[in-house]
Amino acid sequence: MLMIDNLKVEVEGKKILQGxxxxxxEGEVVVLLGPNASGxxxxxxxxxxxxxxxxxxxEIRFKGKLLNNKKIEDxxxxxxxxxxxxxxxxKGVSLEKLIEKTAKKRVKVKExxxxxxxxxxxxxxxxxxxxxxLVELMQVVSLNPSLVxxxxxxxxxxxxxxxxxxxxxxxxxxxxxxxxxxxxxxxxVLKLLKPKKVLIMVRGKxxxxxxxxxxxxxxxxxxxxxxxxxxxxxTDR
Numbered sequence: 001m002l003m004i005d006n007l008k009v010e011v012e013g014k015k016i017l018q019g020x021x022x023x024x025x026e027g028e029v030v031v032l033l034g035p036n037a038s039g040x041x042x043x044x045x046x047x048x049x050x051x052x053x054x055x056x057x058x059e060i061r062f063k064g065k066l067l068n069n070k071k072i073e074d075x076x077x078x079x080x081x082x083x084x085x086x087x088x089x090x091k092g093v094s095l096e097k098l099i100e101k102t103a104k105k106r107v108k109v110k111e112x113x114x115x116x117x118x119x120x121x122x123x124x125x126x127x128x129x130x131x132x133x134l135v136e137l138m139q140v141v142s143l144n145p146s147l148v149x150x151x152x153x154x155x156x157x158x159x160x161x162x163x164x165x166x167x168x169x170x171x172x173x174x175x176x177x178x179x180x181x182x183x184x185x186x187x188x189v190l191k192l193l194k195p196k197k198v199l200i201m202v203r204g205k206x207x208x209x210x211x212x213x214x215x216x217x218x219x220x221x222x223x224x225x226x227x228x229x230x231x232x233x234x235t236d237r
Contacts (some may be wrong), residue, residue, distance in 0.1 A: 001045075001063060002147055004236045008057035009046050018204040019058065024147060024179040029169075029193050031182045031213065034201035035225045040183045043086070043201070044151045048082045049075050081148030083139075084157040086126050090123040095135060098123055103142035111172075112138040113164055116208065119156050126207050130161045137165060141172045147179045154186050166192040188215055200226040 002024040017039050024030050027198050034040050044055040047060060049072040060067040062078055070078075090098075096119040099107065109116055112134050114154035124132050133153055140148055150169070166189065173180055182189065190198070190213045198216045200208040207228050210216050218229050 002181070003061040004047075004058070005061075006058035007043075007046070007055065007060060009042065010054050010056055011042070011052055015056075016053075017046065017219075020201070020204070020206055021058075022199060022206060022209075024181055026146075026179055027174055027177040029174055029180045029182060029195045030197045030198070030199065031190060031193065032201060033184065033197050033216070033220065035183050038201045038225075039083055039204040040101070040201055040203075041151055044082055044084070044149045044181075044183060047149060048080065063231075071118060074144075080143040080149070081140050081143050081147070082149045082151065083136050083153055084151035085153055087124050087136050089124060089125050089225055093123050094121060095119050095123050099142055101137065102139070105142055105144035107138055107142045109138065112141075114138060115121070129156050130158075133157060133161065133165060134168075137168055137172075140207060141168070145173075145178055147181070149181045150174055150210045151183045152185065154189050159188055160190050162186065163192060169193070187207075187221070190214075190217055202228055 004020055004022050007017055007020040008015065020043060022030065032040055041171060042053060046055065049067070049070055055068050067075060077147070109119060112133050114131065118127065118131060118135065124135065127135065136153060154165060157165065170182060180202065182193065195213055196211055198210050198213045199206050200216070202225055208216070
């Protein structure tokens with residue numbers, strides 16, 4: 001469904017992605033790991049069409065359509081949605097009104113573990129960290145997407161909230177054929193998602209693709225990402 005081929009990107013003349021290739025199928029979970037400033041969030045923003053991220057090589061195809069020159073709204077209309085760790089506070093717009101205006105699919109707050117009282121409040125105004133994440137995920141599901149990019153939405157959550165989030169991702173997205181690209185630093189996320197494909201990005205390049213998420217995390221935990229730079233197959237010799 002999503003095919004990225006030899007993608008090269010720069011921001012203000014600085015190369016930040018240097019030949020990234022990956023794909024996400026329908027109903028597939030792909031996890032992207034990597035150290036800070038490795039290009040993970042830059043990839044997410046490039047996929048969504050943020051203007052400052054200039055594609056200077058390669059291509060992005062979604063549902064067979066070339067996205068390189070498509071605007072953000074065009075990508076959203078095709079069914080691509082991005083959610084990241086910082087949810088904005090929007091004063092004067094209630095959660096209920098936002099869902100009413102943007103939803104393409106009916107959602108119930110109870111199914112997301114959210115209090116009905118939050119519906120009447122301004123979006124994210126005074127919400128706890130966990131409430132913000134659940135509300136964000138509810139908005140994502142309400143858009144009835146085909147592909148969801150989740151950029152560290154687990155950041156700052158305890159284990160119980162992470163479990164709640166992963167359950168929603170599985171039941172509301174993956175089980176309905178939605179492709180999910182997850183960017184994370186959390187071992188708990190890997191354990192709960194059990195992805196069949198894990199990628200590691202270092203300095204703007206995918207240096208490892210593996211089906212064994214347990215081995216990947218063990219090597220990173222023991223050696224850090226330096227091991228990934230030296231051993232592209234991520235063996236633990």
